[in-house]
Structure formats: structure tokens, C-alpha cells
Amino acid sequence: xxxxxxxxxxxxxxxxxxxxxxxxxxxxxxxxxxxxxxxxxxxxxxxxxxxxxxxxxxxxxxxxxxxxxxxxxxxxxxxxxxxxxxxxxxxxxxxxxxxxxxxxxxxxxxxxxxxxxxxxxxxxxxxxxxxxxxxxxxxxxxxxxxxxxxxxxxxxxxxxxxxxxxxxxxxxxxxxxxxxxxxxxxxxxxxxxxxxxxxxxxxxxxxxxxxxxxxxxxxxxxx
Numbered sequence: 774x775x776x777x778x779x780x781x782x783x784x785x786x787x788x789x790x791x792x793x794x795x796x797x798x799x800x801x802x803x804x805x806x807x808x809x810x811x812x813x814x815x816x817x818x819x820x821x822x823x824x825x826x827x828x829x830x831x832x833x834x835x836x837x838x839x840x841x842x843x844x845x846x847x848x849x850x851x852x853x854x855x856x857x858x859x860x861x862x863x864x865x866x867x868x869x870x871x872x873x874x875x876x877x878x879x880x881x882x883x884x885x886x887x888x889x890x891x892x893x894x895x896x897x898x899x900x901x902x903x904x905x906x907x908x909x910x911x912x913x914x915x916x917x918x919x920x921x922x923x924x925x926x927x928x929x930x931x932x933x934x935x936x937x938x939x940x941x942x943x944x945x946x947x948x949x950x951x952x953x954x955x956x957x958x959x960x961x962x963x964x965x966x967x968x969x970x971x972x973x974x975x976x977x978x979x980x981x982x983x984x985x986x987x988x989x990x991x992x993x994x995x996x
Contacts, residue, residue: 786825787821787822787825788825788828788829788832790819790821790825791815791816791819791821791825791826791828791829792829792832792833794815794818794819794829795810795815795826795829795830795833795839796833796838796933799833799838799839799849799933799937800933800936800937801906801937801940802937802940802941804849805849805937806849806850806851806852806937806938807848807849807851808848808849809846809847809848810830810839810846810847810848810849811846812826812827812830812846812847830847833847834847836930836933836934837850837934838850838933838934849937852934852935852938854987857935857938857983857986857987858983858987860931860934860935861935861979861980861982861983861986862980863931864928864931864932864935864979865975865976865977865979865980866976867924867927867928867931868912868916868928868975868976868979869971869972869973869975869976869979870919870924870972871915871916871918871919871921871924871925871928871975872915872916872919872959872962872963872971872972872974872975873919873968873969873971873972874918874919874920874921874924875915875916875918875919875920875963875971876963876966876967876968876971878918878919878920879918879963879966883918884960884963884964886914887911887914887915887960887963888960890907890910890911890914890952891911891952891953891956891960892953893907894907894908894911894952895952895953904943904952905936905939905940905943907952908939908952909932909936909939911952911956912928912932913925913928913929913932915959915963916928938986939986942985942986955978955981956978958974958977958978959971959974959975959978961974962974962975
């Protein structure tokens with residue numbers, strides 16, 4: 774399963790194609806933290822020259838997904854405890870705001886769809902085997918109801934930074950990941966129609982992930 778972060782448009786340039794290819798590979802864990810990104814290899818994979826790939830590296834560096842260092846090339850960026858905490862703090866605030874703004878636009882059909890998404894995430898029949906991608910899709914579907922495109926893009930960018938780490942954490946954890954148990958408070962808050970409650974519940978929900986996730990993050994700072 775995959776989610777569309779850039780809906781509606783096809784890649785029209787070699788740079789955009791390279792950007793999307795590398796972005797997806799980092800998000801989905803094909804390129805992992807610390808991996809060196811070789812322009813020639815990536816260019817061959819997508820059938821382009823090295824220049825669009827190098828331009829994609831620069832764009833990804835501005836988003837925090839790639840680090841470019843003189844004479845060392847590009848590597849997938851690492852997040853330490855401090856960086857991860859900061860991102861989750863930002864997510865908590867922005868997704869709390871998005872949920873508050875979504876309340877007037879929320880209807881019974883959307884809440885029902887969110888509940889069905891949770892059911893699919895919890896499905897252990899083999900139909901849904903990518904917990905992390907499905908979890909992100911739930912959050913972005915909910916936040917999209919805010920009707921604030923810039924806010925939604927900011928949230929998507931933060932999700933991309935932590936998604937590779939969330940993916941490893943989900944694979945390593947020894948507890949069952951129950952989407953229903955972890956998200957029922959959000960559904961209940963939406964049903965209440967109380968904007969203050971919705972914002973607070975989302976903030977608490979996002980930050981509740983941090984203690985367990987931090988156990989899988991190296992206790993060092995980026996150089």
C-alpha cells in the first residue's frame with residue numbers, strides 16, 4: 774500500500790521524477806539512515822542523467838531527509854532523540870490545529886470512513902501488511918478535512934521525516950499494534966464535535982508515541 778502525497782500531477786521533469794523516486798525509497802525504508810546515495814546508481818534506476826538526481830538531493834536536503842557534505846556526497850539523514858522529539862512536538866501542535874479546523878467540516882460519512890481505515894489497519898489476514906503507511910494515511914485523511922493546504926503540506930513533510938523510523942519501530946516492537954485501541958479517543962472526540970477536546974486529544978495522541986519510539990533511537994546528536 775502507498776499514499777499519494779502529491780496528488781493530481783504526474784512527474785513532468787527528470788528532477789521531479791528523481792525527487793519522488795528517492796523520497797519514496799527513504800520513506801519506505803529502501804534507503805536507510807546513514808546510507809550513502811550514489812547519483813550514478815539512482816540515475817540508472819530511473820533512466821536519467823546524474824544532474825537531475827543531484828538537484829533532487831538538494832531539494833531533499835532542504836526538507837531534512839538528506840544530508841549533503843563536501844567531499845562526502847549525499848547520505849540519508851539520521852534523527853537523534855532531540856531531533857525526533859522536536860518533530861513530534863511540531864506534529865502535535867500542527868495536527869491538533871488541523872483536527873480543530875476539521876471539526877466544522879466533519880460529517881458522519883467521514884467518521885465512518887476513518888473507522889473503516891482503522892479496521893483495515895488492524896486486519897491481520899494479509900490484506901493490510903503495511904501498518905506504518907496505513908497509519909499515516911489515517912492521519913492525513915483526518916487532517917485533510919481541515920481544508921488548509923499549506924498546513925496539510927507541513928504535516929506531510931513532518932510525517933516523511935519520521936516515517937522511516939516509525940517503520941523500523943513498528944517492525945521491532947513486541948507488542949501488537951492496535952490501530953483501534955490507539956485511535957479510539959480521536960474518533961470519540963470527533964463524534965463529540967468539541968473543537969477544544971479534538972485539539973487536545975490529537976496533541977496527546979501524537980506525543981504518546983514518543984516514549985516507546987525513543988527506545989529505538991540512538992542516544993547521540995547529529996554532527
